[in-house]
Structure formats: C-alpha cells, structure tokens
Amino acid sequence: MARVLWLTMLAAAAWGAPGYVGSAACASCHSEISTRQAASHHAAALRPMAATNWPERFADTDLRERSGIVYRYARVPEGLRVTITQGTRTLTALLEWAFGSGAQAMTPVARLQGSYYEHRISFYRATDHPGRTIGHSGAPAQDPLAALGMKQDPSTIGRCFGCHATNVGPGLDIRALEAGVRCERCHGPGQAHLAQPVSKNIRRTTSIELCAECHRQQEGTGPAPEAKDPASIRFQPVGLKQSRCFTASGVMTCVTCHDPHENARRDPGHYQAVCTGCHQSPPRTGAACGRGRGENCLGCHMRAASPLPNLRFTDHRIRVY
Ligand code: HEC
Ligand code: HEC
Ligand code: HEC
Ligand code: HEC
Numbered sequence: 325m326a327r328v329l330w331l332t333m334l335a336a337a338a339w340g341a342p343g344y345v346g347s348a349a350c351a352s353c354h355s356e357i358s359t360r361q362a363a364s365h366h367a368a369a370l371r372p373m374a375a376t377n378w379p380e381r382f383a384d385t386d387l388r389e390r391s392g393i394v395y396r397y398a399r400v401p402e403g404l405r406v407t408i409t410q411g412t413r414t415l416t417a418l419l420e421w422a423f424g425s426g427a428q429a430m431t432p433v434a435r436l437q438g439s440y441y442e443h444r445i446s447f448y449r450a451t452d453h454p455g456r457t458i459g460h461s462g463a464p465a466q467d468p469l470a471a472l473g474m475k476q477d478p479s480t481i482g483r484c485f486g487c488h489a490t491n492v493g494p495g496l497d498i499r500a501l502e503a504g505v506r507c508e509r510c511h512g513p514g515q516a517h518l519a520q521p522v523s524k525n526i527r528r529t530t531s532i533e534l535c536a537e538c539h540r541q542q543e544g545t546g547p548a549p550e551a552k553d554p555a556s557i558r559f560q561p562v563g564l565k566q567s568r569c570f571t572a573s574g575v576m577t578c579v580t581c582h583d584p585h586e587n588a589r590r591d592p593g594h595y596q597a598v599c600t601g602c603h604q605s606p607p608r609t610g611a612a613c614g615r616g617r618g619e620n621c622l623g624c625h626m627r628a629a630s631p632l633p634n635l636r637f638t639d640h641r642i643r644v645y
C-alpha cells in the first residue's frame with residue numbers, strides 16, 4: 325500500500341520537476357523534426373506578448389467601446405501596457421502573455437497586483453481585427469477593472485498554461501516554463517534520453533489519450549455529440565471516437581491523419597489518400613463510396629463549421645450526413 329502511494333507521488337512530481345532539458349537540446353540529433361515543430365502552431369500556442377506583433381500593431385492606437393471605455397496600448401520591454409480609461413477613472417496593467425498562436429485567435433493575459441486577468445479583447449484571424457474575447461459578457465464593462473478582463477484564479481490560469489506550454493508544475497508553477505507545446509510536453513522529460521539516447525529512455529505514444537489531454541474528450545456524449553452541443557466539434561477526440569472509422573477499424577488515431585510535429589494539412593488530397601487507404605474498391609476495411617470517386621471526401625463526410633463566433637473547426641465524427 326505504502327509503496328503504491330510512493331510511486332504515484334513520484335509520477336506527479338515529474339511535472340515541473342528536474343529532468344526537463346528544453347527543446348533546444350533535441351535539435352542537434354533530431355534537426356529535421358525540430359525545425360518543423362518549432363514552426364508549428366503548437367510551438368506558438370503561448371508566447372510572451374513582447375514576442376508577438378501586437379505591440380507594433382496596437383501601439384498608440386485607441387480602441388473604443390460603445391460604453392465610452394477607451395483602451396490604449398503601448399510597447400514596453402516586458403510586453404504591452406494597456407491603459408483603460410472611463411471618464412476620469414483610469415487603470416494601467418501589463419499584458420504579459422499571448423495565448424493562441426493567432427492561427428485562429430490570440431488572447432492576451434495580464435498580470436495586475438499578483439493576479440492574472442484574461443483580457444476582454446482578443447485578436448481574431450477571421451476578421452483580422454480585435455474583438456471581445458469568447459465567453460466574456462457583451463454588456464458594457466462597469467469599470468476599468470472589468471474592462472481589463474476576467475480575473476482567473478490560480479488553478480484556472482495554471483490549467484491554461486498547462487495546455488499551452490511545456491514543463492508547467494502543479495497549481496500555478498511556471499518558474500521553469502517553456503512557452504508553447506514543445507517536445508517534452510508530449511515525449512516527457514528528456515534528461516535520461518540525452519544521457520543515453522536510446523528509444524527506451526523516451527516516451528513515444530500514438531495514443532489519442534495524449535492529444536485528448538488538451539484537445540479534450542468527454543465520456544457519455546452519446547452517438548451524435550454535435551447534435552446535442554454543436555460547439556463540441558471544437559474537441560476533435562469527442563467526435564472521432566464516435567465514428568465508425570474509429571470504432572470499426574480499431575487502429576485509427578489522431579496521427580493517422582496528422583503529423584504531430586506539423587500543422588493540419590490544408591490540402592484535401594492529403595486526407596483523401598488516407599481515406600482511400602482504408603476505403604478502396606474492392607473493399608479492404610469498409611465499403612467504397614460510389615458517389616465520391618476521385619472527389620473530395622471531406623465536403624460530404626467531414627465538414628467544417630463555425631459553432632463559435634470567428635472560430636472554425638472540422639467535425640471529426642466522420643459520417644454520412
Ligand atoms: C545525442 C543525440 C540525441 C539527442 C540530443 C536526442 N535524441 Fe532522441 N533519439 C536519438 C537516437 C539515436 C534515437 C534512436 C534510438 C534507437 O533507435 O534506439 C532517438 C529516438 C528518439 C525517439 C523515438 C523513440 C522511439 O520509441 O522510437 C523520440 C521520440 C526522441 N528520440 C525524442 C527526443 C527528444 C524529445 C529529445 C530532446 C529532449 C531527444 N530525442 C534528444 C538521439 C538523440
Ligand atoms: C499540451 C496540450 C496539447 C497536446 C498534448 C496536443 N495539442 Fe494539439 N494543440 C494544442 C493547442 C493549444 C493548439 C492551438 C495552437 C494555436 O494556438 O494555434 C493545438 C493545435 C493543434 C492542431 C491545429 C494546428 C493548425 O493550426 O493547423 C492540430 C492538428 C493538433 N493540435 C493536433 C494534435 C495532435 C495530433 C496531438 C497528439 C499527438 C496534439 N495536438 C496534442 C494543444 C495540444
Ligand atoms: C485542456 C487544455 C486547455 C486549457 C485548460 C486551455 N486551453 Fe486554450 N486551447 C486548447 C486547445 C487544444 C486549443 C486549440 C483548439 C481549440 O480551439 O480548442 C486552444 C486554443 C486556444 C486559443 C486560440 C483560439 C482557438 O480556439 O484556436 C486561445 C486564445 C486559447 N486557447 C486561450 C486559452 C486561455 C486564456 C485559457 C485559460 C483561461 C485556455 N486557453 C485554457 C487547450 C486548452
Ligand atoms: C503534440 C505532441 C508532440 C510534440 C509537441 C512533439 N512530438 Fe515527437 N512525436 C509525437 C508522436 C505522437 C510521435 C509518434 C508518431 C508516429 O509514430 O506516427 C512522435 C514521434 C517522434 C519521433 C520518432 C519519429 C520517427 O520518425 O521515428 C521523434 C524523434 C520525435 N517525435 C521527436 C520530437 C522532437 C525533437 C520534438 C520537439 C522539437 C517533438 N518530437 C515534439 C508527438 C509529439
């Protein structure tokens with residue numbers, strides 16, 4: 325009994341603990357993967373605000389809300405300073421972190437008197453414009469603090485960092501953080517592998533559970549989760565796990581279609597080749613589709629939709645609509 329407890333504690337202590345070497349240490353031997361991964365949206369899922377183009381784009385521009393609140397941004401070495409004015413009241417805070425690569429959206433996170441605030445203003449690629457952060461009230465902000473954004477308790481903001489960064493400790497321990505989803509977030513701490521670079525010294529898994537740590541899943545969603553909640557298509561594992569392709573093949577994972585070191589491919593031909601790898605004529609696993617010969621399978625079996633304003637996702641419950 326005591327021994328089991330001890331092992332559990334060791335495993336928990338591994339996050340944010342020694343053993344992490346940082347992705348730069350992997351590049352000397354795995355240079356090709358490292359170059360591709362560093363250019364991916366995973367790697368940019370979190371950045372210091374100063375490393376984004378926000379300071380240039382918004383420095384000295386006033387953003388006005390109908391409520392009369394004015395946001396003014398200015399570049400400072402630590403990030404982007406926002407000054408929020410409402411009549412005679414004013415508040416200044418530092419926007420420190422940018423969550424989201426900007427491929428779809430980017431949300432700044434501010435720190436004020438030791439607390440983290442999710443900024444009320446985000447940047448959206450779809451409009452190429454700033455707009456209200458999803459989940460924030462559309463009612464006019466009561467005061468400059470409310471206009472700054474939503475205060476996040478330490479465990480919530482700790483979870484944000486945990487999904488957008490590497491080597492985040494339990495709670496809100498970001499002392500050793502490496503920004504972005506990098507090598508050791510998926511492969512585990514690399515120190516032992518560096519000392520002796522053999523396969524058994526590093527984690528490698530193709531399991532959906534790895535991707536679902538962040539892309540999320542839910543049990544008990546039923547066979548058509550998107551019918552109950554259209555926004556659930558944001559969580560690709562939820563739909564994929566209800567697909568016949570997944571349940572009947574027994575071998576489908578996220579890496580069947582996605583290279584984990586790259587962005588999603590945008591050319592339908594890439595996916596079509598994967599589909600026809602299983603669906604051929606004569607059938608190997610599953611019948612071929614008479615309608616879709618040589619056509620783009622995705623428009624009929626895996627559609628994109630926009631269940632949340634400005635964001636676009638692909639329905640991963642592969643099916644006949
Ligand atoms: C000194 C060179 C070297 C460095 C540095 C290095 N690796 Fe490796 N890595 C190797 C070699 C060699 C193999 C193949 C081992 C084998 O086939 O037995 C390997 C294999 C792997 C594998 C595949 C394991 C498998 O089961 O197939 C992964 C994943 C991996 N490395 C990740 C990393 C990560 C992450 C880092 C940085 C933390 C890293 N490597 C740093 C040399 C290195
Ligand atoms: C540590 C959390 C985490 C894990 C684990 C993770 N992802 Fe992600 N993934 C993210 C975040 C955050 C984004 C959004 C990046 C951005 O801001 O654009 C993302 C984006 C993506 C994208 C879209 C990239 C694009 O813009 O084209 C794909 C595809 C993807 N992930 C696949 C995977 C796969 C496959 C796995 C498992 C092998 C995986 N992810 C594991 C957090 C994670
Ligand atoms: C369970 C893991 C997880 C947590 C916790 C999490 N994110 Fe994400 N985040 C993701 C993944 C995965 C994506 C990419 C796909 C998506 O949009 O769901 C993402 C995408 C984003 C994006 C880009 C917009 C988009 O939808 O692609 C922003 C901005 C963002 N997250 C901010 C935050 C902030 C701020 C918090 C904390 C309040 C947070 N995230 C908490 C996993 C997470
Ligand atoms: C989002 C999770 C994720 C991240 C981040 C990630 N990997 Fe991987 N990596 C995987 C998965 C999953 C596989 C297994 C792919 C497969 O077998 O198809 C893999 C496979 C590998 C392999 C074996 C590849 C081969 O062809 O034998 C190496 C080496 C590797 N990764 C190194 C790295 C390095 C170095 C980084 C950082 C620059 C990195 N990975 C970042 C998920 C990730």
Ligand code: HEC
Pocket residue numbers: 568569570572573575576580595596598599600601602603609610611621622625626642643644
């Ligand atoms: C790993 C193999 C595999 C891959 C890859 C695959 N499928 Fe399937 N798919 C299956 C199997 C197995 C079934 C179940 C066939 C049966 O029930 O006879 C299936 C079923 C289907 C069905 C019928 C679904 C239903 O609910 O009746 C459609 C449509 C489909 N696949 C389309 C696709 C498309 C489009 C792609 C590519 C985006 C794809 N599949 C990729 C194995 C796969």
Ligand code: HEC
Pocket residue numbers: 532535536539557560561562564576577578579580581582588589590591592595598622626636637638639640
């Ligand atoms: C049968 C192929 C297939 C499988 C398996 C698959 N995807 Fe996708 N995925 C796609 C396609 C197609 C797109 C849309 C590409 C585009 O935009 O052109 C996509 C896009 C994405 C995106 C970008 C946001 C979106 O929804 O459009 C993310 C993130 C993602 N997939 C994650 C995952 C994860 C996590 C898994 C495993 C649970 C997974 N995918 C399994 C085909 C697949």
Ligand code: HEC
Pocket residue numbers: 596599600603610611612613614615616617618619620621622623624625644
């Ligand atoms: C123009 C729309 C369209 C395109 C494109 C299309 N399909 Fe279909 N597919 C359908 C419809 C509709 C069905 C339902 C059965 C029917 O009426 O033929 C179907 C059925 C299927 C089935 C189930 C067959 C069965 O008998 O259970 C599979 C598997 C499938 N399609 C795979 C694919 C693949 C792989 C591609 C791309 C090469 C593709 N489809 C392209 C419309 C399409």
